[in-house]
Amino acid sequence: MKQPILQLTNIHKSFPGVKALDGACLNVYPGQVMALLGENGAGKSTLMKVITGIYSLDEGDIRYQDKPVRFNGPRDSQQAGISIIHQELNLLPELTIAENIFLGRENTNIFGAINWSVMFEQADKLLKRLKVKHKSSTQLSELSLGEQQMVEIAKALSFKSKVIIMDEPTDALTDSEVESLFDVINELRDEGYGIVYISHRLKEIFEICDDITVLRDGKFIAEKPVSSMDEDKLIELMVGRRLDEQYPRIESTHGTVCLEVKELYAKATHGVSFTLNHGEILGISGLMGAGRTELMKVIYGALARESGDIILNGQIINPRNSQQALASGIAYISEDRKGDGLVLGLSVKDNMSLCALKDLSTGWQLDHKAEATSVTDFIRLFNIKTPSMDQIIGNLSGGNQQKVAIAKGLMTKPKVLILDEPTRGVDVGAKKEIYQLINKFKAEGMSIILVSSEMPEVLGMSDRILVMHQGQISGQFNVKEADQEKLMACAVGKNNNGVAA
Amino acid sequence: MTNFESSQSSRHFLSKAWFIEQKSLIALIVLIAVVSVLNEYFFTIDNLLNILRQTSVIAILAAGMTLVILTAGIDLSVGSILALCGAFAASMISLEIPAVIAVLVALLGGAILGSITGLVIAKGKVQAFIATLVMMTLLRGVTMVYTDGRPISTGFTDIADHFAWFGTGYMFGIPVPVWLMIFVFATIWYLLNHTRFGRYVYALGGNESATKLSGINVDRIKIGVYSICGLLSALAGIIITSRLSSAQPTAGMGYELDAIAAVVVGGTSLAGGRGYIMGTLIGALIIGVLNNALNLLDVSSYFQMIVKAAVILLAVLVDNKNK
Numbered sequence: 050m051k052q053p054i055l056q057l058t059n060i061h062k063s064f065p066g067v068k069a070l071d072g073a074c075l076n077v078y079p080g081q082v083m084a085l086l087g088e089n090g091a092g093k094s095t096l097m098k099v100i101t102g103i104y105s106l107d108e109g110d111i112r113y114q115d116k117p118v119r120f121n122g123p124r125d126s127q128q129a130g131i132s133i134i135h136q137e138l139n140l141l142p143e144l145t146i147a148e149n150i151f152l153g154r155e156n157t158n159i160f161g162a163i164n165w166s167v168m169f170e171q172a173d174k175l176l177k178r179l180k181v182k183h184k185s186s187t188q189l190s191e192l193s194l195g196e197q198q199m200v201e202i203a204k205a206l207s208f209k210s211k212v213i214i215m216d217e218p219t220d221a222l223t224d225s226e227v228e229s230l231f232d233v234i235n236e237l238r239d240e241g242y243g244i245v246y247i248s249h250r251l252k253e254i255f256e257i258c259d260d261i262t263v264l265r266d267g268k269f270i271a272e273k274p275v276s277s278m279d280e281d282k283l284i285e286l287m288v289g290r291r292l293d294e295q296y297p298r299i300e301s302t303h304g305t306v307c308l309e310v311k312e313l314y315a316k317a318t319h320g321v322s323f324t325l326n327h328g329e330i331l332g333i334s335g336l337m338g339a340g341r342t343e344l345m346k347v348i349y350g351a352l353a354r355e356s357g358d359i360i361l362n363g364q365i366i367n368p369r370n371s372q373q374a375l376a377s378g379i380a381y382i383s384e385d386r387k388g389d390g391l392v393l394g395l396s397v398k399d400n401m402s403l404c405a406l407k408d409l410s411t412g413w414q415l416d417h418k419a420e421a422t423s424v425t426d427f428i429r430l431f432n433i434k435t436p437s438m439d440q441i442i443g444n445l446s447g448g449n450q451q452k453v454a455i456a457k458g459l460m461t462k463p464k465v466l467i468l469d470e471p472t473r474g475v476d477v478g479a480k481k482e483i484y485q486l487i488n489k490f491k492a493e494g495m496s497i498i499l500v501s502s503e504m505p506e507v508l509g510m511s512d513r514i515l516v517m518h519q520g521q522i523s524g525q526f527n528v529k530e531a532d533q534e535k536l537m538a539c540a541v542g543k544n545n546n547g548v549a550a
Numbered sequence: 551m552t553n554f555e556s557s558q559s560s561r562h563f564l565s566k567a568w569f570i571e572q573k574s575l576i577a578l579i580v581l582i583a584v585v586s587v588l589n590e591y592f593f594t595i596d597n598l599l600n601i602l603r604q605t606s607v608i609a610i611l612a613a614g615m616t617l618v619i620l621t622a623g624i625d626l627s628v629g630s631i632l633a634l635c636g637a638f639a640a641s642m643i644s645l646e647i648p649a650v651i652a653v654l655v656a657l658l659g660g661a662i663l664g665s666i667t668g669l670v671i672a673k674g675k676v677q678a679f680i681a682t683l684v685m686m687t688l689l690r691g692v693t694m695v696y697t698d699g700r701p702i703s704t705g706f707t708d709i710a711d712h713f714a715w716f717g718t719g720y721m722f723g724i725p726v727p728v729w730l731m732i733f734v735f736a737t738i739w740y741l742l743n744h745t746r747f748g749r750y751v752y753a754l755g756g757n758e759s760a761t762k763l764s765g766i767n768v769d770r771i772k773i774g775v776y777s778i779c780g781l782l783s784a785l786a787g788i789i790i791t792s793r794l795s796s797a798q799p800t801a802g803m804g805y806e807l808d809a810i811a812a813v814v815v816g817g818t819s820l821a822g823g824r825g826y827i828m829g830t831l832i833g834a835l836i837i838g839v840l841n842n843a844l845n846l847l848d849v850s851s852y853f854q855m856i857v858k859a860a861v862i863l864l865a866v867l868v869d870n871k872n873k
């Protein structure tokens with residue numbers, strides 16, 4: 050039997066009102082990639098924070114290199130050779146890439162001055178290894194979300210570690226970025242690192258991992274080699290039951306035009322026109338950086354429009370800010386949950402009702418009862434795992450935070466709901482729940498724009514699909530005529546078969 | 551990595567978490583108990599009312615400051631607004647303008663000065679620290695020019711007597727400034743906990759870009775909090791002027807720091823988004839009791855500063871420990 054380098058047995062950890070870990074186990078073997086799987090809130094991130102000493106454990110054993118250990122904090126565990134890429138980005142936008150990577154470990158000369166050239170050189174080397182096309186002297190805030198994630202990965206690699214933990218590293222990455230990450234993981238495996246890989250993208254598990262460990266409700270369920278698994282078996286282990294058809298599409302009733310965008314120009318949007326019908330899901334596909342998020346933010350009034358019109362139900366609205374957009378019935382759920390979506394220090398309730406407070410108050414005064422009622426309804430509808438609606442949202446698992454973010458948009462009862470990467474970080478079971486909810490609102494006549502980098506999701510849920518490339522629409526498909534190859538071709542700009550839908 | 555305290559703990563009355571949250575209240579009680587033992591005059595109705603009255607000015611400033619700090623801002627100009635509006639009120643009274651009108655106009659003046667600060671911060675995108683530092687210096691200068699560096703007396707008219715009521719009067723045996731303080735805190739508490747405005751203040755302090763994307767007019771909230779802060783500074787100026795029957799051009803110097811200290815001791819985070827208005831009241835009382843006790847115990851005024859600094863540092867350290 051192979052010998053684990055890191056071994057966790059029977060770990061227990063409680064938070065006020067939540068038992069996050071309830072006898073969790075995990076073995077990490079040198080030269081192998083261990084997948085850690087489980088639903089949102091299963092306790093994966095918590096287990097990793099217990100390893101690195103961010104949380105103290107209530108009960109259980111951690112053995113590292115055959116010795117029992119307890120780390121007092123991330124510094125401690127890092128020194129022992131365990132580094133972690135957290136699910137949430139922890140970078141400083143005002144600093145350069147290199148400064149972020151070597152924060153607190155800057156290479157200094159005897160006078161304490163930073164050795165910039167050495168630092169940039171080392172950082173550039175790391176970036177090159179990850180195929181990031183930026184100089185390490187670039188300020189972090191200039192990078193896309195995916196590139197920032199790559200910097201986080203570079204940072205983890207910069208430590209001399211034996212174990213590397215990756216908590217949903219591919220969440221915000223493009224396909225090519227994922228590929229370069231996988232190349233690096235393969236190298237690391239060959240060099241004998243032990244790797245823990247957390248992801249909700251099952252395809253990746255089969256591609257890169259050697260073994261899987263499944264947690265459910267904080268309990269250890271199974272440890273198996275990947276080769277003995279298939280996708281259905283895996284889901285069954287995670288969810289505890291079989292899931293049928295992942296994309297429960299319902300046919301749209303072909304309503305009239307709800308939203309029309311005409312010749313829209315903005316900073317990186319170059320003449321975009323499209324229509325959206327009542328009760329329709331319009332998928333927007335494209336590579337990261339194609340300008341999808343910007344287009345959505347312009348429609349939502351959060352970014353400046355240069356020319357063109359946004360017409361809702363026959364009326365030109367051209368919102369100049371988000372208040373106007375919301376007031377006319379457009380809601381937007383951001384792809385950047387932590388930065389733009391949620392106020393992490395406020396409670397679940399305060400976050401969920403933030404956009405809709407006008408409807409939940411009489412005059413200036415909040416109607417606490419009405420607020421509590423509708424928040425409770427949404428928590429139930431979305432099946433959000435939280436001990437109460439007063440829980441601080443930063444304490445919820447990533448997937449559950451995402452559900453709150455979507456509920457927040459729906460609470461305004463919008464006519465047009467724009468979802469930007471709505472299922473990022475959401476587990477398979479919950480994804481399906483979200484899809485069913487989207488469908489429910491669609492059936493009630495809501496028009497939905499679904500921006501997603503996951504092609505199966507776009508293909509599975511939409512009635513029509515637009516593909517964007519460099520701020521323009523490079524293809525338009527009726528879903529029946531679309532497939533991955535066609536979407537991909539348009540996404541990279543090989544526009545030859547854009548069929549008008 | 552973010553690790554927040556649970557907001558529910560306040561519900562579990564007398565639990566460990568509850569005690570941690572109420573630590574400033576407990577500190578206040580301990581402080582009162584200790585001083586009561588050391589000096590028998592301390593715990594008398596007279597002295598306690600005296601403390602409340604002396605605290606009211608800083609407490610009222612701190613109430614406005616709490617709003618500003620909750621939005622992740624800061625207001626250094628409160629002391630200067632206090633002096634200018636106080637001087638303004640005094641000269642109106644000396645011109646025999648009816649007291650009520652003079653007070654309302656002075657309050658309005660404070661609100662307008664605050665809203666100018668707010669405008670500069672929100673629309674001009676100037677950092678709060680810089681904008682209010684400028685206002686602090688500017689308004690102190692204006693006050694000096696306006697008063698010619700000399701106190702303005704309210705005079706000896708009936709109207710001046712009416713005006714004196716705000717600082718020296720009693721209602722039901724309790725000084726008027728204390729009533730004003732209670733009224734201010736009740737109002738701000740209501741604002742923060744029961745209105746949309748209050749919710750937006752917390753949201754803005756917690757994450758500005760998310761708040762903006764939630765369709766909230768962030769600029770309006772910012773202007774709002776600085777206006778309220780200016781208005782309350784004017785109120786504090788009226789109380790001081792009324793009490794002394796004259797406006798001092800140097801009134802309120804350094805008060806901004808006492809107000810900030812009260813807010814911080816009361817458990818509100820300078821990073822914004824987290825804190826309680828009642829904590830600020832307790833923070834102000836801790837500082838007030840400390841001032842009073844050090845005087846009663848005959849501690850030299852030089853030494854008092856050192857003790858006060860130590861207590862504030864201690865309070866903040868304890869606060870950090872529990873995070």
Ligand SMILES: Nc1ncnc2c1ncn2[C@@H]1O[C@H](COP(=O)(O)OP(=O)(O)OP(=O)(O)O)[C@@H](O)[C@H]1O
Pocket residue numbers: 064065067068069087088089090091092093094095096136434435444445446447448449474476553554
């Ligand atoms: N600091 C905390 N305070 C209170 N509860 C917490 C805290 N951290 C995590 N929890 C709770 O512990 C449970 C496990 O959360 P965890 O983040 O480990 O889930 P996860 O498996 O990583 O989920 P996801 O796939 O959504 O990221 C959740 O119910 C969460 O709400």
Ligand SMILES: [Mg+2]
Pocket residue numbers: 093094095136216446447
């Ligand atoms: Mg997680």
